[in-house]
Amino acid sequence: MKPPVSVTITGAAGNIGYALVFRIAAGQMLGEDQPVILRLLEVPQAMTALGGVAMELEDCAFPLLHDVVLSDDPAIGFRDTNYAMLVGAKPRTKGMERKDLITENARIFSAQGKAINEHAARDIHVLVVGNPANTNTLIASANAPDINPANFTAMTRLDHNRAMAQIAAKTNHLVADVTRMTIWGNHSSTQYPDISHCLVDGKPVTDMVSMSWAIDHFTPTVQRRGAAIIDARGASSAASAADAAIDHMHSWILGTDEGDWVSMAIPSDGSYGIEPGLIYSFPVTCKDRSYEIVQGLEISDYSQEKMRKTEQELLDEREMIADLL
Ligand code: NAX
Numbered sequence: 346m347k348p349p350v351s352v353t354i355t356g357a358a359g360n361i362g363y364a365l366v367f368r369i370a371a372g373q374m375l376g377e378d379q380p381v382i383l384r385l386l387e388v389p390q391a392m393t394a395l396g397g398v399a400m401e402l403e404d405c406a407f408p409l410l411h412d413v414v415l416s417d418d419p420a421i422g423f424r425d426t427n428y429a430m431l432v433g434a435k436p437r438t439k440g441m442e443r444k445d446l447i448t449e450n451a452r453i454f455s456a457q458g459k460a461i462n463e464h465a466a467r468d469i470h471v472l473v474v475g476n477p478a479n480t481n482t483l484i485a486s487a488n489a490p491d492i493n494p495a496n497f498t499a500m501t502r503l504d505h506n507r508a509m510a511q512i513a514a515k516t517n518h519l520v521a522d523v524t525r526m527t528i529w530g531n532h533s534s535t536q537y538p539d540i541s542h543c544l545v546d547g548k549p550v551t552d553m554v555s556m557s558w559a560i561d562h563f564t565p566t567v568q569r570r571g572a573a574i575i576d577a578r579g580a581s582s583a584a585s586a587a588d589a590a591i592d593h594m595h596s597w598i599l600g601t602d603e604g605d606w607v608s609m610a611i612p613s614d615g616s617y618g619i620e621p622g623l624i625y626s627f628p629v630t631c632k633d634r635s636y637e638i639v640q641g642l643e644i645s646d647y648s649q650e651k652m653r654k655t656e657q658e659l660l661d662e663r664e665m666i667a668d669l670l
Contacts, residue, residue, distance in 0.1 A: 349380035349411040351426040351466075355457065356433025357385035358395040360580065361474060364587035365430065366398060370407040374591045375428075375598060382412040386422030387433065419460035426465045428598075430590055431457060431485065434475025444665055447477055451666045454481040458488025467492065470597060470634070473499045474590055478532045479610050479624040480662040486612070486624075487670040494622075495635070498597070499610035501528045501536065501626035503582065503589035508538040508567045512545065515563070516553050522546045527628040528608035529648075530655025531662075536626065537651035538567040542642055601631045606639050617644065617652065623659045 352369055356362050366383060368374065375381065383402070387395045392415065399413050416422045423429065435449045454473070461469060469492060473482040478499040486497035505528050513520040524544045529537040540559055543550045554563070566573075574582045596607045610626040613619040616638045617627070629636040644652070663670070 347379050349382050350375065350428065351382045351384055351424075353384040353386060353422050353426040353429040353465075355386045355422065355429070355431050356475065357383075358387050358391040358398055359433065360583035361432050361586045361590070363398060364584045365432070365590060366402060367405060367407075368587065368591055370402055370405065370410040372407075372409045374594050377409070380409045380411045382414065383410065384414045384416070384422050384424070384426055386419060387415070387417055389417045392417055419457055420464055423457075423460045423464040427469060428594065429461060429465065429469060429471045430474060430594070431471065431481070432474045432590070434481070437476075443477075447480060447662055447665050450475065450477065450481055451484050451669050454484040455488045455669045458485035461485065462489035462491050465492070469496060470594070471497045472590060472593055472597075473497070474586065476532070477662060479626075479659055480666060482610065482624040483622075483663060484666055484669050494612050497612070497624070498593070499532060499624050499626075500586075500590060500593055501532050501608045501610050502593040502596075503586050504528045504532065504536055504538060504567060504570075504626075505608040506585070506589055506592065507570045508540075508563075511563055511566055512540065512543060512550055512554075515558070516545050516550065518545050523550075524602075524605040525628070526608065527606075527642075528626045529652045530626050531659050532610060532626070533655075533658060534568045535655040535658045536568060537648070537655055538564055539648055539651075541645060541648060542628075596631050597636060598631075598634050600633070601629075606630050609636060611636060611638075614638065616640065617642075619652070619656055620660060623656065623663065625656065625659060 437446045482497050482499040486494045509523045509526050512523050525542045527539040606628045608626050609629050610624050613623045613625045615621045619625050628639040
């Protein structure tokens with residue numbers, strides 16, 4: 346058995362947190378040979394509920410779960426931690442503008458970036474789930490100057506998985522047959538789900554579906570899936586979001602399949618002409634706990650326009666929180 350590693354989850358008493366912690370403790374994220382210590386961070390008013398989550402974790406008697414630490418203090422929550430999943434965030438409330446959401450959350454993520462810089466393991470791997478995820482990541486990373494910016498990522502894997510499921514359903518295949526899906530840009534309605542390079546059973550999906558279906562049906566379905574789930578369930582996606590967070594970390598740490606790639610929002614290195622430093626979703630392959638952007642993909646004029654639009658939204662968001670960078 347390997348020595349245990351620490352995984353910090355913020356917002357652990359929330360909806361996604363509740364769908365996440367048990368699966369990590371069961372070994373589904375880092376492997377069934379990797380013991381874990383869960384460090385669950387919440388706000389003071391959620392500590393009682395968090396205590397209930399901890400009781401249930403205890404009652405599962407997971408062999409891989411070596412310890413559970415509960416705290417509302419970031420200095421304890423991030424102490425020596427190896428992995429952080431930043432899920433806790435302020436939700437958008439009625440009448441709130443996107444700008445207000447961004448500035449409210451900016452405060453949370455700048456404080457957490459500072460705490461990570463001060464207390465976490467130097468090679469910490471960070472996934473931001475809390476929205477606006479890409480810009481929150483930028484803020485956290487900017488406030489953690491001693492940690493490699495490449496170790497701060499945001500989640501677009503839920504969009505990626507949603508896109509794969511739509512393609513599988515449309516072509517009457519299994520999701521396992523779908524490879525090389527790409528989500529470009531922001532985790533927002535400007536994201537660009539791109540099927541130009543996607544394969545189904547090894548063959549181009551562009552030979553199986555029409556461009557008009559892709560533009561008029563597929564793209565808006567993926568972009569608006571979150572809203573459709575809220576309409577149907579009366580609550581936002583939780584199990585699928587937790588599943589995507591597990592997939593993201595699993596791919597990053599344990600690697601992607603040969604010949605395939607996944608989508609991760611990471612600091613742009615200028616690839617595909619995207620502004621360096623923006624947290625932008627790219628197709629990536631992962632190996633040895635790090636990722637590389639898939640290079641050399643042909644980009645059509647249509648794709649170029651969509652990639653620019655979502656880049657512009659991220660530039661605008663960055664402008665709004667410039668004082669925190
Ligand atoms: P909930 O409101 O159920 O849970 C959030 C939890 O975070 C609460 O328990 C709250 O007390 C805690 N929290 C708030 N501020 C905190 C802080 N400063 N430190 C620690 N904990 C804090 O929301 P939930 O449904 O779990 O969603 C969490 C976040 O994920 C939201 O921002 C949501 O928008 C975002 N999502 C992101 C997705 C993505 O693909 N990137 C998809 C799913 C989800 O919508």
